[in-house]
Amino acid sequence: MNQQRTLHIEGLSVAYQPGSPVVDDVSLHIAPGEVVGVIGESGSGKSTIAMAAMGLLPPQAIVTARHLEVAGNEMLGAGPRELRNLRGRVASMVFQEPMTALNPVMRIGDQIIEVMLIHGLAGRRAARERALELLELVRMPDPHIRMRQYPHQLSGGQRQRVMIAIALAGDPALLVADEPTTALDVTVQAQILDLLMELKDRLNLSILLISHDLTMIGANCDRINVMYRGKIVEQGPPAKVLSNPKHAYTAALVLCAPGPHIPPRSRLSVVSEAMAPNADTVDVPPEVLTYEPDPLQPETFLSFDAVTKEYRVPPFGRVQALKGISLGLRRGETFGVVGESGSGKSTLARLALRIESPTSGAVRYDGIDIAQLRGAALREHRRRVQIVFQDPNDTLDPRHPVGRSIGEPLRAQGARANEIEERVRACLNLVALPAEAAERYPREFSGGQRQRIAIARALVTDPELIVLDEPTSALDVSVQAQVLNLLADIQARTGVTLLFISHDLAVIRHLSHRVAVMRHGELIEYGDTATIFSAPREEYTRQLFQAAEPPQGRNAA
Structure with a gap:
């Protein structure tokens, strides 16, 4: 046993079929009070390591390791009862989506109390007092009230705080955080990460x-491990690994991450080259560093004129989702919209699509109030304006080949079968997928490929405007870069206008020509992207940008 290491993994391999490891001879360790990161794409094996550390791998997993210890406790070979005793007390886990992990029919307080009762750490009264202390520890507002509430009554950030409180209830030595902030807005992400770092220091x-x-x-870890195809290909302090990557895959990740060095529009060739099998070096073509946006046509064709949108929400009465919004989109540009959950971003998109109509004010397309459109005129507007959603799994019918899903908008418009087939093939080509992909089902594609299919479906009617609602937030960093490159390329070739809604400020900064910042249904400010990001006029905008910046000092080079 190694008492000096909270987590000691040496020579870990995991397979589900003999000879096909999903984790291949991985070694890493974590000292008390240390934060160690694992980064990699979906399928790289990073979550499998987490599950192995927690003893949560399924029975069919073939697991071998020279050491797999948590706080001196050997996890490999431990029986079900022993593992149950270790989970929560020695090691706990915070998952990506708390709404899935929390019990929807149990009050928040009872879910925290349950951990202590199961492990015999306290009686019910003492456990209730400790649960309240834990909610205060994770900086939950009004903890006495939250104790009696259910998960659906909390915000995303509050639910993640509850997950952290549950994870801490057994006073564990190791906390495994698997994508703990992916689904959260930038300011909430910063709050959760600050909380984790504070708890790390306070509790060792x-x-x-x-x-x-x-x-x-890079900003929050003492050391990082880069995983690729089941192996750790690079490890070390973040400043060293990220500033001078030795492996081609690490270099590709650095290039893919939206940042000041390279705009996403220019990365795809670099990523493709760096991701080649067995590549161990990567050269950056000079043209990657010389991106200039295409000149814009200045015509404003979609305008929001003093738009207000209200909803009736019992028991609160009428709630304003948008409050007097006025802005305009130009042909051929990418217009970014940023803001926290509840800021009104998606309501703005629904009004542009004419899924809903404003309570007051007008949304005008080529000068026509689209709320007044009916019949053929409304169908024509919906041909001209399409949407790509965040998760293609929710929008592609799993029962049908993707070619049928792509062609559905044309079918609704009354197009002939041969026209539909020809247009589907053309759109698949436009998103860099082969024509034969039309005959395959969504489950046969990766996440990035499914998002390409969703983009092809949006393009099939030859629209003038595509609304993109968080289209890359669920994708890995290199796949995200490929999709963003694809969108920029399509825009350059077709002249389509993109209304890009996101909470990822780095993506918005490097993809958008102009940007609008929203908060609580109000337009805080909008204008040229470079100007807004370099010299924001409003305090809220400055706070939003500061929340997205890596903390200084801890991992500085």
């Missing part, structure tokens, strides 16, 4: 932080 907690967010991993 060891943290295994797993993510595909390179900036977040």
